[in-house]
Amino acid sequence: MRTAYSVESVRAGERVVMDRGPEGVLMQRAAAGLAAECARLLGKVYGARVTLLVGSGDNGGDALYAGARLARRGAGVSAVLLAPERAHTGGLAALRAAGGLVVGADEARAEGVVARAGLVVDGIVGIGGRGGLREDAARLVAAVRDAVVVAVDLPSGVDADTGEVHGDAVRADVTVTFGAYKPGLLIDPGREYAGVVRLVDIGLAPADLGRAEAEALQFADVERLLPVPGGESDKYRRGVVGIVAGSERYPGAAVLAVAGALRGGAGAVRYVGPAADAVIARFPETLVSTGPPSKAGRVQAWVVGPGLGEDAERLGEVLAADVPVLIDADGLRLAGERDVRERRAPTLLTPHAGEAAALLGVAREEVEAGRLSAARELARRYGATVLLKGSTTLVASGEGPVRVNPTGTPWLATAGSGDVLSGLAGSLLAAGLDARDAGSVGAYLHGLAGRYASEGAPVGAHDVANAIPAVWREVGRPDRG
Ligand SMILES: NC(=O)C1=CN([C@@H]2O[C@H](COP(=O)(O)OP(=O)(O)OC[C@H]3O[C@@H](n4cnc5c(N)ncnc54)[C@H](OP(=O)(O)O)[C@@H]3O)[C@@H](O)[C@H]2O)[C@@H](O)CC1
Numbered sequence: 001m002r003t004a005y006s007v008e009s010v011r012a013g014e015r016v017v018m019d020r021g022p023e024g025v026l027m028q029r030a031a032a033g034l035a036a037e038c039a040r041l042l043g044k045v046y047g048a049r050v051t052l053l054v055g056s057g058d059n060g061g062d063a064l065y066a067g068a069r070l071a072r073r074g075a076g077v078s079a080v081l082l083a084p085e086r087a088h089t090g091g092l093a094a095l096r097a098a099g100g101l102v103v104g105a106d107e108a109r110a111e112g113v114v115a116r117a118g119l120v121v122d123g124i125v126g127i128g129g130r131g132g133l134r135e136d137a138a139r140l141v142a143a144v145r146d147a148v149v150v151a152v153d154l155p156s157g158v159d160a161d162t163g164e165v166h167g168d169a170v171r172a173d174v175t176v177t178f179g180a181y182k183p184g185l186l187i188d189p190g191r192e193y194a195g196v197v198r199l200v201d202i203g204l205a206p207a208d209l210g211r212a213e214a215e216a217l218q219f220a221d222v223e224r225l226l227p228v229p230g231g232e233s234d235k236y237r238r239g240v241v242g243i244v245a246g247s248e249r250y251p252g253a254a255v256l257a258v259a260g261a262l263r264g265g266a267g268a269v270r271y272v273g274p275a276a277d278a279v280i281a282r283f284p285e286t287l288v289s290t291g292p293p294s295k296a297g298r299v300q301a302w303v304v305g306p307g308l309g310e311d312a313e314r315l316g317e318v319l320a321a322d323v324p325v326l327i328d329a330d331g332l333r334l335a336g337e338r339d340v341r342e343r344r345a346p347t348l349l350t351p352h353a354g355e356a357a358a359l360l361g362v363a364r365e366e367v368e369a370g371r372l373s374a375a376r377e378l379a380r381r382y383g384a385t386v387l388l389k390g391s392t393t394l395v396a397s398g399e400g401p402v403r404v405n406p407t408g409t410p411w412l413a414t415a416g417s418g419d420v421l422s423g424l425a426g427s428l429l430a431a432g433l434d435a436r437d438a439g440s441v442g443a444y445l446h447g448l449a450g451r452y453a454s455e456g457a458p459v460g461a462h463d464v465a466n467a468i469p470a471v472w473r474e475v476g477r478p479d480r481g
């Protein structure tokens, strides 16, 4: 599991470690890790041109000490100081002693120093930052030409706790972060600004950090959660998932949701609705019925909503069932907040940003800019687990860290791929995973299936569904090294 901690937790953890060890040791560890990553990126340090952008706090201190290390190995290091009178004193002395040059941000040559660099180190601001880059910093960042950009701790201008970006921010190729991941490095738009993220161990133990704010499942976590049939299993014990989707107008949504569900671990898939002929024609193994959901036979979880149209009656029956329910697409529009809150069994809502915006009564852009708070707010209002789809898919419940999906590709933004995801995640719910796990494992597999199916080319939603077994095999392989 990749876990991310809030600024408050990181600061508390740092205090614990500082109380245990000598003054300045954390910054030296941070600077050593940063310098090592810069050296790796440069390949040859001797003769390289490195420019440090140095702000008023310890983030700039890290950059200066790392710069000193690189200068001692023969790099030509220049520091551009945004606040010369407040730049980290020890770091500045170390850089000067190692032969580094120091330039004020307002000096005529400052931008040229940035433009000529082969590597730019962003030490403008770290976890002490608020808001986007200020004007002088933004001007210097705009002067970067071909340099590799390395952000210290996080890209300046990105909100560490949320990934929100208000105004300008540094676009890094690599971010070297210290002690723990911050949520803003995992969640878009911040994640995109961060580039590749490297974590440097500076001696903070999980116990020093307290409660995680966000977490991303890794391969091994997903493998552990995948439902696998045993000797005792039969199709009913594996779980039956019921799909209430599709309409005369949108039969395809039903077919795609069933396509996802058949690959998701349930032992059987029931389809209930007017697209039964289309479903059976494509997937003869589906148990279909055209009557009301309450008469369709037992299921361990329902999926309701894709292509449903205005069928509030079928939705109401599903919500009244005492099993987990996944609500997607039209179902989200039709389900009342209270109907969901009052359910006794778990509910998983799977909106995209537009649907989440409609439910929250805000603009879509607001959800996209503040994904974490939107997902949390929806989970709170509905008393449900919320899987917010999009460039960074998040799964939020009332309690526990928000799950951030690390897989996926923008090629998944194709009609019907959300229907496949709801079938898949619903199938995992029926197989016994709780709503958080079903949502996050579903998103993980779906994201990888998107990558497998696409390999850089456009794909249809059915291609994504077809790729799920290969992904499952890869993730679930016990001998995987
Ligand atoms: N603590 C530790 O043990 C360790 C910490 N470490 C390092 O320290 C970093 C945190 O350092 P920090 O606390 O000094 O804050 P930091 O991020 O440098 O900001 C400083 C000042 O910047 C300013 N500012 C604010 N917003 C701004 C903006 N948008 N654009 C421009 N400027 C802005 C604001 O001052 P203002 O100008 O508003 O008075 C603020 O006070 C952390 O990220 C890590 O790199 C590591 O060495 C490991 C050990």
Ligand SMILES: Nc1ncnc2c1ncn2[C@@H]1O[C@H](COP(=O)(O)OP(=O)(O)O)[C@@H](O)[C@H]1O
Pocket: 329, 352, 389, 390, 391, 392, 393, 408, 409, 410, 411, 412, 413, 414, 415, 416, 417, 418, 419, 420, 421, 446
């Ligand atoms: N920019 C993006 N990057 C990665 N994944 C994306 C992006 N945009 C959409 N997706 C994914 O594509 C799928 C689209 O689902 P959805 O919006 O419900 O489409 P539909 O309703 O057509 O099925 C979701 O899994 C979502 O996370």
Ligand SMILES: [K+]
Pocket: 059, 122, 123, 124, 125, 126, 151, 152, 153, 154, 155, 156
């Ligand atoms: K930074």
